Amino acid sequence: MPESPLLLDTHAWLWLMAGEAQRFKPEVLVRIEAAGKRRSLCVAAISVWEVAMLEAKGRIVLGMPCDTWVEQALSGSGIALIPLSPRIAVDSTRLPGNFHGDPADRMIVSSARVSQATLLTNDGKILGYASLGHVRAEAL
Numbered sequence: 001m002p003e004s005p006l007l008l009d010t011h012a013w014l015w016l017m018a019g020e021a022q023r024f025k026p027e028v029l030v031r032i033e034a035a036g037k038r039r040s041l042c043v044a045a046i047s048v049w050e051v052a053m054l055e056a057k058g059r060i061v062l063g064m065p066c067d068t069w070v071e072q073a074l075s076g077s078g079i080a081l082i083p084l085s086p087r088i089a090v091d092s093t094r095l096p097g098n099f100h101g102d103p104a105d106r107m108i109v110s111s112a113r114v115s116q117a118t119l120l121t122n123d124g125k126i127l128g129y130a131s132l133g134h135v136r137a138e139a140l
Contacts, residue, residue: 005040009121010047036078044111045084
């Protein structure tokens with residue numbers, strides 16, 4: 001059975017692009033590399049918006065214009081973009097159980113659910129939600 005795609009949460013994408021390998025468990029890095037080679041390493045479209053918002057607010061520094069960073073982070077890294085589809089948008093408003101109201105997190109979780117991906121994150125709320133069986137997620 002083929003492995004499911006891996007979806008990087010926004011912070012994981014930023015850390016990976018910054019070369020901050022120490023933030024990841026070694027076995028997670030191996031899986032990320034393998035998924036990149038299989039072309040099944042992804043980020044949700046809403047993560048592009050989150051990166052842009054963080055940069056615009058001065059919470060992160062990208063070292064280049066944001067649109068250039070995004071283009072480079074998607075073009076040469078083997079990371080595919082999961083577009084914001086109507087199905088993802090609707091699913092994000094109807095998540096089972098009790099998930100918090102952050103729209104970006106809801107879109108990321110829905111992107112993982114709809115694409116049947118495993119979400120890689122260190123977000124405790126998402127990992128707690130995953131422990132209830134509503135989405136596949138693993139800690140970095």
